[in-house]
Amino acid sequence: MIFELTTPASAAALAAVHALAFDTPWNAADLASLSQGANAILLQARDGDDVAGFILCRCIADEAEVLTLAVSPAYRRRGIGSRLLENATALAGARSAGRMFLEVAADNPAAIALYETAGFRPVGKRSGYYSRVGGAVDAVVMRRDLNS
Numbered sequence: 001m002i003f004e005l006t007t008p009a010s011a012a013a014l015a016a017v018h019a020l021a022f023d024t025p026w027n028a029a030d031l032a033s034l035s036q037g038a039n040a041i042l043l044q045a046r047d048g049d050d051v052a053g054f055i056l057c058r059c060i061a062d063e064a065e066v067l068t069l070a071v072s073p074a075y076r077r078r079g080i081g082s083r084l085l086e087n088a089t090a091l092a093g094a095r096s097a098g099r100m101f102l103e104v105a106a107d108n109p110a111a112i113a114l115y116e117t118a119g120f121r122p123v124g125k126r127s128g129y130y131s132r133v134g135g136a137v138d139a140v141v142m143r144r145d146l147n148s
């Protein structure tokens with residue numbers, strides 16, 4: 001498995017992974033737009049020609065934010081999500097970000113467990129942030145200091 005920086009030109013392949021990971025996926029144009037510019041960190045995990053997963057973060061001033069993290073179902077529970085996140089936090093720290101934030105749905109225990117293992121802690125909540133068929137779900141806001 002190769003972990004590497006990639007560019008908005010990969011957006012179509014990344015959108016295909018996103019579509020396997022989320023009920024309301026981002027399309028290639030949205031992904032390309034969000035990953036443009038020097039503030040973006042776009043990392044993929046690649047198995048030959050297959051994209052196994054990716055993470056998109058944004059750094060603004062001394063703060064970084066995870067915009068999305070997705071691993072294709074066929075590649076889960078092999079540590080790929082964790083390694084993408086670790087690599088992204090290292091790159092954000094190297095760009096002088098002192099902390100990283102993210103939002104995760106309160107009904108996503110897999111992702112919450114991954115983030116807690118990586119040192120993120122809940123610091124807030126956005127009520128009813130995600131819409132679901134059965135009713136809105138809160139977002140948990142999580143934070144990790146990058147210099148510790």
Ligand SMILES: CC(C)(COP(=O)(O)OP(=O)(O)OC[C@H]1O[C@@H](n2cnc3c(N)ncnc32)[C@H](O)[C@@H]1OP(=O)(O)O)[C@@H](O)C(=O)NCCC(=O)NCCS
Binds near residue numbers: 081
């Ligand atoms: C969440 C996600 C990125 C995890 O990717 P992954 O490569 O399978 O994660 P890892 O193998 O690195 O798992 C790391 C740890 O996270 C936790 N974890 C991951 N998947 C889990 C699951 N299905 N159930 C419970 N815990 C889970 C475990 O603690 C795991 O460590 P372990 O395997 O030693 O027990 C992946 O399931 C995914 O893409 N889900 C859909 C999209 C999503 O929810 N993205 C995050 C939104 S903020």
